[in-house]
Structures are given as C-alpha cells and as structure tokens.
Amino acid sequence: MSVLRSFDPIIFFQYSVIIISNQLPFFKVKKILVIHNSYKNTGGEDIAVENEILFLKKYFEVETLFFSNIERKSFNLIKSLIFSNNKKSNKLLSEKIKDFQPDIAYVHNTWFVASLGIFNILKNKKIKTYVKLHNFRYFCTRSFFSINHYEGKQMCEACGGRNNKFRILNKYYDNSFFKSVAISLYGSKFFRLLKNHEMKILVLTQFHKNFLKDLDISEEKIYVYPNFINIPIENQNNNESYIVYAGRISEEKGIKELINVFSSLGNLNLKLKIIGEGPLLDEIVHNNQNKEIEIIGVLDNQKVLDIISRSSGVVITTKMFEGQPTLLCEASALGVPSIFPETGGISEFFPDNYPLAYEQFNYEELEGQIKKLNDIDFVKNVGNSNKDYIKNLLNEEQLYKDLKKILS
Numbered sequence: 001m002s003v004l005r006s007f008d009p010i011i012f013f014q015y016s017v018i019i020i021s022n023q024l025p026f027f028k029v030k031k032i033l034v035i036h037n038s039y040k041n042t043g044g045e046d047i048a049v050e051n052e053i054l055f056l057k058k059y060f061e062v063e064t065l066f067f068s069n070i071e072r073k074s075f076n077l078i079k080s081l082i083f084s085n086n087k088k089s090n091k092l093l094s095e096k097i098k099d100f101q102p103d104i105a106y107v108h109n110t111w112f113v114a115s116l117g118i119f120n121i122l123k124n125k126k127i128k129t130y131v132k133l134h135n136f137r138y139f140c141t142r143s144f145f146s147i148n149h150y151e152g153k154q155m156c157e158a159c160g161g162r163n164n165k166f167r168i169l170n171k172y173y174d175n176s177f178f179k180s181v182a183i184s185l186y187g188s189k190f191f192r193l194l195k196n197h198e199m200k201i202l203v204l205t206q207f208h209k210n211f212l213k214d215l216d217i218s219e220e221k222i223y224v225y226p227n228f229i230n231i232p233i234e235n236q237n238n239n240e241s242y243i244v245y246a247g248r249i250s251e252e253k254g255i256k257e258l259i260n261v262f263s264s265l266g267n268l269n270l271k272l273k274i275i276g277e278g279p280l281l282d283e284i285v286h287n288n289q290n291k292e293i294e295i296i297g298v299l300d301n302q303k304v305l306d307i308i309s310r311s312s313g314v315v316i317t318t319k320m321f322e323g324q325p326t327l328l329c330e331a332s333a334l335g336v337p338s339i340f341p342e343t344g345g346i347s348e349f350f351p352d353n354y355p356l357a358y359e360q361f362n363y364e365e366l367e368g369q370i371k372k373l374n375d376i377d378f379v380k381n382v383g384n385s386n387k388d389y390i391k392n393l394l395n396e397e398q399l400y401k402d403l404k405k406i407l408s
Helices: 010-023 042-056 075-084 086-098 117-122 177-196 206-214 255-264 281-287 301-309 327-334 363-374 376-393 398-407
Strands: 031-038 061-068 103-107 129-131 200-203 221-225 242-246 271-275 295-298 313-314 338-341
Touching: 031 042, 031 086, 042 061, 042 075, 042 117, 061 086, 075 206, 086 117, 103 117, 103 200, 117 129, 129 255, 200 206, 242 301, 242 398, 255 281, 255 295, 255 363, 271 301, 281 295, 301 327, 327 376, 363 376
Parallel strands: 031 061, 031 103, 103 129, 129 200, 200 221, 242 271, 242 313, 271 295, 313 338
Antiparallel strands: none
C-alpha cells in the first residue's frame, strides 16, 4: 500500500518518455524537407548538398525540393531578386508542405529562382527552419570579396555588414548597373532575414560564426555544423606526378594565377590537371601553351575522385573567404595533401601547423608549396595525417550526435 500511495503518475510518465526515447532512434520520427537551388554550373556546394541528403536519409524521413538556375529568364530574375519573391517557387513549396507535412525545413541555397519568399511560406506554415550558409552572399552579394572585379590583392569588405551599403555604382555584378541594383536588394533582404527571422543558422566553421556575431546576429541562433563527406572509393596510393585543381573555372577562384605560378616553375616533374567548368574555361584552353597543364573540363564526381586519389596533391588559389571546400575535404579523406590559402575557415579542416598552407595572394610562397609535392615521402606523411584528422573531424556518428543536439 505504501508503494501505491507514493505512486506519482506525472513522474511515471516522465520516466517512461525518457526510457522510450533512449530506446528508439530519436530522428526516425522526424520528417525533414531539404530545399536547395542548384547552380548553373555544378560546384562544391551542390555536391555537399547531395552528400548531406545521403547522410540525412540514414536517420530521417527526407524529401527534397530542388530549384535550378539553368533555365532562367530575365523576368524571373527581376521577380526573384528585386522582389525577393517567386510565386511559382512559393506554390511548389506550399504543395510540397501539404503533401509531406515536414517537421523541419533544411534550407541551403536560395539564389535565385527559389527566392527569399520561401522563408515567409515556411514561417506562415509554422515549419521550424534551419538555413545552412555555404558562402557569404548575405554580406557580399557578389560573394567574391574583391575590389572592382578582383583588382588589387586585398579582400574587399566595402559592401554589406551593418550598413548594407552595396557598391552598385561601380557595377560590381557583371559590369551591369541593373544587375548590381537587383542583387544588392537581394543581399540586403537576406541579411535582414538572417538577423530577424526565427530561423536557426548553420555555418561550416567557427570563422563564419564569429563573422556573423560581428554583424550583431545573435549567437544563440548560430551553430557550427560542417558538411558530411561521402567518399565511395579508396585511395590508390599511387602518388602519380601530377596535382589537381577541381572547381569553378573563374576569376575569383584564382585559376589564372595558379596557371601563371605553375608555368613559372619550369621543369618540376609535376603536371597540373584542371577539372571543372566556368566562364574562363574557353579562355584558358585557348591560351594554354604548357604541355604540363592538362585542361580536362567537366567530369562526374566519381571520376574526379578517382583522379584525385592517384595524385600527389590538390590545390586551390581562391581570392575569397571560403567555408569548407569540398575538394580539400575529399582529398584528405583519400589521404591526399592539399595546398590552400589561409583564408576564411579552411584551416579548421586541417591539423595545426599545417605545412602546405600559404598566405593568400602570396604567390611566391605558393610556388614553394607546390615544389614540396615532389617529395614522395613528404606527400605520403602529410596525406596520412590529413586522412586521420578529417576522419575524426567529420566522423559520421559524431555528426549525427551534433545534429541531434542542434535540432532538439
């Protein structure tokens, strides 16, 4: 009788919930809608989103809503950028919500067909929203941080920020006043959404979190959560005599500077393979006179990974802030060294005192780092160290636990 008299139904219920929740996979009951606007030219962010969907489907019931910038019309550009709204996109989202009834919306890129209007739909439907920032477009709408279309050697931070003074008069977007006005409005509205909307913000690095905090965005809504890396092949351990650039072939990625540096090295016993697409592809193909530089163009990701796995290293020469370059993380997972500029949060994905980083825009130092890849023992040691580090950092089980904390 004493046991019965001490029985408290509320406490019993609480303990029952704890026991059940510890026995059942918590995320199995969560339905997540992944929203992403793919780019005209497939890049690292698109690959990262695909990898993350594969990861999420192991623990969630997942559906996707993809938009594309491939078939874009001027009228849609005006609506999506100037008005930050696209009725067609809003309708597709509303229909998806009605059919799927998600608990959570996980938003990646909205530039530009998806439009910022989707956040109003999600808010009105009372869908808990998480947005993952892969770049800094809310601050520098061009997302390149370079003065007057890459002139000079310093980062340009004249636009965005607290004042949101986008430099439209210098026609910083495609040398067009009209386009500069349109995307400056987009950037300004996106920044206000990040600051005032109830959404939670996921960023790839601590650097990016600090960047947002400096813009007076509440720390409580910002979480560091890197991208999952999916590597379906093993390292070939051949360490063949070539290095790889794989990514967008464009000015802001420093592709011309990389070619110039590599060409100046003379007889290096290394070749450079360039993989990707972008606005400068035709130009560099036409101008290339170096037999040691092979410009491959577009390949599917599986073939890219195969080429990387047999290489002596990969290299990027970006002129921007970067978050989590997919190429570098994939290379590390394959035990292949990376050369990169110390900018943004790239260094957070590598061991301390990493021997192949260089000061951004210091191309003499870049020359020296490339030369180091002639030493096979050095290549193997750095590659193995990178592999151990990224395996621990992007451990799938740990990523799951971290995401569980964020979403709960």
